[in-house]
Amino acid sequence: MRVLIAGASGLIGTPLVTALREAGHNVRRLVRREARxxxxxxxxxxxxxIDEHALDGVDTVINLCGYPVGMRWSAARKQMISDSRVEPTEVLAEAVAERGVPSLINASGINFYGDTGETVVDESCPRGQGFLAGLCENWEGATATASRAGARVVLLRTGIVLGPGGLLKPLKPLFRIGLGGRLGGGKQYMPWISLRDEVAAILFLVEHETLSGPVNLCVPDPVTNAEFTRTLARALHRPAPWWVPADALRIVLGEAADELALVSIRAVPQVLEKAGFAFADTDIDRALTAAL
Structure with a gap:
């Protein structure tokens, strides 16, 4: 199968390229510079x-583009976050429609559901509230051109990816010097997935051509922030005695605190489980140890 990837050099894209090639697929990469x-x-x-030959003979386009959201948001930053997702998706969806590419697999986020508290949510649940939920809706909506043209569209509602980068990159040095601690009440659910399961799930979706629509990429049993904090501290052999009050987080992160650090999303991967996907990493201890 010929696969074209946008965002191939990121945390997920880099190992995905390797996994696709090892599985026998022909992989092409879109780059925002001169092709070399x-x-x-x-x-x-x-x-x-987009290069007029980029989609020649392509069976699946995978779009992983998106500027990081883990920072304080200004109006300009919000616009940058949105543009970095919606614009590339619109361009690729139009190209998929024009060239008759059979499949578009497009990134999205588990924040689509907003704050769900203790309530379990799956792919059938509606959009939640907040900037990120609205962003995910617009991001997914940008694939509409491809859907109307008859392409199979898969929406990757990805949770927190545990790998050598991502969330663990800023947390690891803090925990190593004993500054780790739970955030707010610590009861908020954190939908996570290991990097190798993230890559394996996308490969699974490339090859299972009957699957379409939103797909939650997270483990079946998410942990709370308190559990995550204890486990990360244990993996790094450090104490995590601190507690960061919600108000302090809001001072540092502004409105992003409620949607990134304090939000509770108890999501489950119903579509993947029903399709028979087998997670390699469902234990947070082992997943964090491997990621570190």
Whole structure:
């Protein structure tokens, strides 16, 4: 199968390229510079431009583009976060529609559901409240052109990915020097997935062509922030005695605190489980130890 990937050099894209090639697929990469290597094709999403040969014979397009959200949000930052997701998706969806590509697998986020508290949510549940929930709705909506043209569209509602980068990158040095601690009440659920399961799930979705629509990429049993904090401290052989009050987080992160650090999303991967996908990492202890 010929697969074209946008965002191939990121935390998820890099190992995904390797996994696809090891599975026997032909992988092409979209790059935002002049193409310099075999299998590279240049594109410019803000200009709506993509190499005319990039989609020749392609069976599946995978879009993983998106600027990081883990920071204090200003109006300009929000716009940048949104543009980095919606614009590339619109360009790729139009290209998929025009060229008759059978499948588009597009990134999205588990924050689609907003704060769910103790309530379990699956792919059938509606959009929640907040900036990130609205962003995910717009992000997913940008694939509509491809859907109307008859392409199979898969929406990857990804949780917290535990790998060598991502969330663990800023947390690890803090925990190593004994500054780790639970956030707010610590009862908020954190939908997580290991990097290898994230990659394996996307490969599974590439190859299972009957699956479409939203897919939650997270383990079946999410942990609370308090559980996550204790486990990370244990994996790093450090205490985590501290507690960061919600108000302090709001001072540092502004409105992002409620949607990133204090939000509770008790999501489950109903679509993947029903389709027979087998998670390799469901134990938070082992997953964190491997990620570190």
């Amino acid at each position: 290597a075999a299998g590279e094709y240049s594109w410019d999403p803000p200009a709506g431009r």
